[in-house]
Amino acid sequence: MEVRTRAPGKIILSGEHAVVHGSTAIAAAIDLYTHVLFRLPAPSENHESIELELKDMGLVFSWPSRRLEEAFTAIDIIPSTLETCSPDCLKLIASLVEEKNIPEDKIWLSSGICAFLYLYISVHRFKPAMVAITSELPLGSGLGSSASFCVSLAAAFLSLTEVISIADEKNGWLTLNKSNLEIVNKLAFEGERIIHGKPSGIDNTISTFGRLIMFKSGELIQIESTIPLRMLITNTKVGRNTKALVSGVSERVFRHPGAMHAVFTAIDFISKELASTIETPATSDISITGRENKIEELMEMNQGLLQCMGVSHDSIGTVLRATAKYKLASKLTGAGGGGCVLTLLPTLISSTVVDKVVEELESLGFKCFKAQVGGEGLQICYG
Ligand SMILES: Nc1ncnc2c1ncn2[C@@H]1O[C@H](COP(=O)(O)OP(=O)(O)OP(=O)(O)O)[C@@H](O)[C@H]1O
Ligand SMILES: C[C@@](O)(CCO)CC(=O)[O-]
Ligand SMILES: [Mg+2]
Structure with a gap:
């Protein structure tokens, strides 16, 4: 069998x-x-x-x-x-x-x-x-x-x-x-x-x-997305372990319960707002670009809060700065501490710009790829 x-x-x-x-x-x-x-x-x-x-x-x-x-x-x-x-x-x-x-x-x-x-x-x-x-x-x-x-x-x-x-x-x-x-x-x-x-x-x-x-x-x-949600994934190739990162966050909660719970509440709002932005009907008054700008801002806010939790990494910072030069928003994905970073590729971005970003990130030693989402x-x- x-x-x-x-x-x-x-x-x-x-x-x-x-x-x-x-x-x-x-x-x-x-x-x-x-x-x-x-x-x-x-x-x-x-x-x-x-x-x-x-x-x-x-x-x-x-x-x-x-x-x-x-x-x-x-x-x-x-x-x-x-x-x-x-x-x-x-x-x-x-x-x-x-x-x-x-x-x-x-x-x-x-x-x-x-x-x-x-x-x-x-x-x-x-x-x-x-x-x-x-x-x-x-x-x-x-x-x-x-x-x-x-x-x-x-x-x-x-x-x-x-x-x-x-x-x-x-x-x-x-x-x-x-x-x-x-x-x-x-x-x-x-x-x-x-x-x-x-x-x-x-x-x-x-x-x-x-x-x-x-x-x-x-x-x-x-949930159903009404926009394409194209993401560039950059692997920093920095090894990390989810178990250790998750327990590091719990230790921070133990040391600073009030502040950390405020961070978790903020992230709860961010996720809910992100879901409603992604699901907004295509017929709504807000253009796709308007919604993409909102998603980018929410990604940036989430990344800042992940930093507060102590799960970012220098390599992630390098990816954030490289993509920001092209006015693109990024955040770590998964447990952080290295690993992969997501960058939203807006609908109107030209393939020349995407190629330039990928070239720059790969010249820094990272590996970029695109994956089908959903x-x-x-x-x-x-x-
Ligand atoms: N194909 C595989 N063969 C053997 N072990 C695997 C395989 N895939 C995952 N593992 C186990 O899972 C561990 C990686 O899990 P970990 O949760 O740290 O990372 P991840 O799942 O890739 O990232 P994240 O949890 O942040 O999404 C490996 O160290 C190994 O023990
Ligand atoms: C870091 C974490 O939130 C996601 C890992 O992909 C851990 C978990 O939810 O089990
Ligand atoms: Mg895992």
Whole structure:
């Protein structure tokens, strides 16, 4: 039995970090995916391990099924689907991952591999399996690689159970109905908890459902944009870790609760205003340029508040200054601390100006690309 899944990365237009503390945020899916190939071998194949291949990195990890079963039985914990991983269970999983001697320069993969083991065992226990993963996303750069990893894995594992069933077909890919997507999203969230520590759930939700969403306290509202929302994405290539940045913000809240709550309230207003600007009917009196100016101002305000939270970075400042020379507005996206920066490309901007901005940013050592915004979420294909 075999299944393939793919789940998209995302950009956050406004509200990252504040969303962890209950503010509204807006996110859109992008057309860069994590792909999973999952196979449950037939008994005749005599395959006796759970094998994970990270194809982009040329790494393969494998755990004998019997060894895993013995280790979990010894501590009397068998994770069950959709339950949060307990501290004891996570400790055991971390030790099983540590045994694999991950190369020092790839040690940041450990949390993803722990999430993989947890998601797998919670659905299929210790059944032998082969899982291969590739990703079109830069990992650990603010574009939701961890969430698309968890969503594509959760969907692959659940697809070979009775829990979910296929709803529809489009271009060779199958999609799930809303209640099945909710189950996948819930399981993926448990994986994100292992990678992010305290996720808001926005990244796994946009990766599962796709399109453009407004998200607050675990609830999503799908929104429709009436303007193109073309974004230039600049990867500063400065590595960072979402878990550490999210906990840094919580520490700042602990030190300055009043000021930080005022910042979160301001961001809640910014996200709501951004949503209504994006959704304004095309027939309204305000021109597209007028609305784009408003979006740019809101992006700048959000960036300033992200700076207040301590999640910006010198490299992000460099991108902001370079794009400001061309009168373009930018903000970090995702957890910040490096990673990716968004720049709105207004409808009337000429391709010559865009080329010049890209040339300047790339001459500074950054990598620029454009992504389609607001596309499909999770998709499945049985092999
Ligand atoms: N394709 C993958 N293979 C293995 N591990 C992955 C993969 N994609 C993501 N991960 C795991 O997720 C971690 C990166 O997650 P992190 O949340 O820090 O960044 P991000 O999700 O790319 O950005 P953000 O959370 O700001 O959107 C990696 O260190 C790794 O553990
Ligand atoms: C920084 C954060 O707000 C977004 C990361 O893409 C974390 C989260 O919401 O889980
Ligand atoms: Mg992440």
